[in-house]
Amino acid sequence: MGFLVFREIKALLFMTLRSFKLCEINRGIVSASDVEFEEGSESELLQKQVKSDEEAFELYNEYAFKFSFGVRKGKTRCRVKDGSICMRQMVCWRTGFKNVNNVGHKSYSKVDYRTGCRAYVQFHVDEDDVYTLVAHVMGHNHAMVPLHKRHYIRSHRLVRSEQLAFISNLKRSGIPVADVIRVMRKEVGGSPNLGFIASDAYNALAGEKVKSIDFSDSNQLIKFFTQSWIIVGIWNNHHTNNIMFGCAFLLNEKTDSFVWLFDSFVRSMGGKKPITMITDQCAAMGATLKVVLPSVNHRLCTWHIGKNSKKNIPDLRAQDDIVDVFNTVLKYSDTIAEFEFYWQRDFEKLFDAIQCPYNRKVAIAAYYLKEEADFRWSQHKETLMTRYDFDWKAFGGDMKKKFYPNFLRRQKATEFDELKQGDMTVDQYYKNL
Structure with a gap:
């Protein structure tokens, strides 16, 4: 019992000190550019070239894995003449600060790891979409993640397509996902070599399930509704209450469509025709009533x-x-x-x-x-x-x-x-x- 209390006090002190540190950074007492870790004296990435945005991210992410920090995609700059990208930045995962001013009350809170770190790499993108690394800031204002925990960093976690196919096949065979992940960990020699955690696997499976659902029925229905005219037939009884006799979906407001509509309505009413019909100011509907129901009193x-x-x-x-x-x-x-x-x-x-x-x-x-x-x-x-x-x-x-x-x-x-x-x-x- 005493050990648990001691551990909670230690965690509380850690969070208090960390929050105090972040507040000092926000107030300018501690500069966000204070270097606590330097990647090296010279960059090994300068002038390297890649051919896409994804390759640029992977280049910096693989480099960051060696030093135990994560990366995120940063700013871009586009050309005025055609809107194509001419500059791309990849930044340290602790760059910037969370916006806490507009956040309402939450029943839970996530740990904020951002410290305003200034480390980043910058690529120049030519008109042939060739990315050339032209700038590299290597100073971090935070400590690196311990080596035995770096596989938990978000940018270094990925469920590859072959791993997802393996998990999906075993799941369809009746083997629980947790057991599959346990086997995969053992095969690669532990969690650090697996490349993802359990929640990543479940999220990847859910994403594949969504992709497999083509939503054909609902999509066709929504498409039909957006491209159709909805005609609702409402009449008044002798108590002046509205009664809906029918509802029809028309692809257009042409005369042929209204001819079919009124003929179908009269047949559904056993051949009995209405005395008066009130419609909007649709010219095609008015012209059709004169032909199909000439005895009807048409009112607007x-x-x-x-x-x-x-x-x-x-x-x-x-x-x-x-x-x-x-x-x-x-x-x-x-x-x-x-x-x-x-x-x-x-x-x-x-x-x-x-x-x-x-x-x-x-x-x-x-x-x-x-x-x-x-x-x-x-x-x-x-x-x-x-x-x-x-x-x-x-x-x-x-x-x-x-x-x-x-x-x-x-x-x-x-x-x-x-x-x-x-x-x-x-x-x-x-x-x-």
Whole structure:
């Protein structure tokens, strides 16, 4: 028991002294360039050449193994003209410091081995991708790892392809991985000669397993979703609750696709056709409905119209009361005549609010024409616009004459006069007041 306590105290003192040392380095009390170990007086690597980034790493890593330190890949510099690498550094594994300022609370912490070491090698890379070692700093500000522990350094651990194949074959034969590693250690004369530790073997096996899974089904499904149009059929019951009748995936929004969609839907409903269908402003879908379901009342979704208005007229919607005017015209007109009447009346208020120039009123208002009114305007636009007296007033008069003629106005007035509540008409109520 006393031995265990002594060992814990010793470990705590070691970590305290080490943390104090790192703090001194960070504050500048101890210079990170203080040399504690020198690799030698002259470099044996200068002017050596290799042909790739991997070979450059292996060159410095094999050299570092002799002195019991690890290496990491460092900075690169690229050419401006083509972006190819012109300089590459390989650095000591204890180069730099961990960024501890942005690290949140963790339930565990890893040992920080970095001490700000300045040892590195630098390669010049010519345009033929030949790496030439041109600089070598050999001074370290830390002690080297003991020889009997250097095989634990991360850069010197690697599960080679033939070793991984051997482990995989024995594992498939029913032999546990731990037993396989134990046999391999004995064959090579111990852990220092094996070249990796147990966790490296398990990680390599997991990596091979991931590579063997091609994810064909899920990838095809994701690809199909990203390249498809999702059509969801939702209807309202007599309680105004939404009911989803079906869902379809279309490769495109062409007329042929919608013909198949609506034919399939009608067959799935036992041949019974819907009375009204509400869609977005898809021209192909609207054209298909006229052919496949000519008796259906086709209406546009007010939500989509409102969404498009946010995209197409953001400046107008930013004006005071514009949204209320827009929603009134959009949502509370039951007939074409009502829509055209309120449309013109509210647009007059709208133009006054935003101080729209008189010569711009026709162009702005025509943008909001829908269905039959839009079709008529596109057919007669050129003829009407050539008239010298055609202006906003003439535009409104033309629309009113077509969609709210005198006979319809008289008809609506008669309907209003004949409205009754109990036994009294509107006129009788007015006279009694």
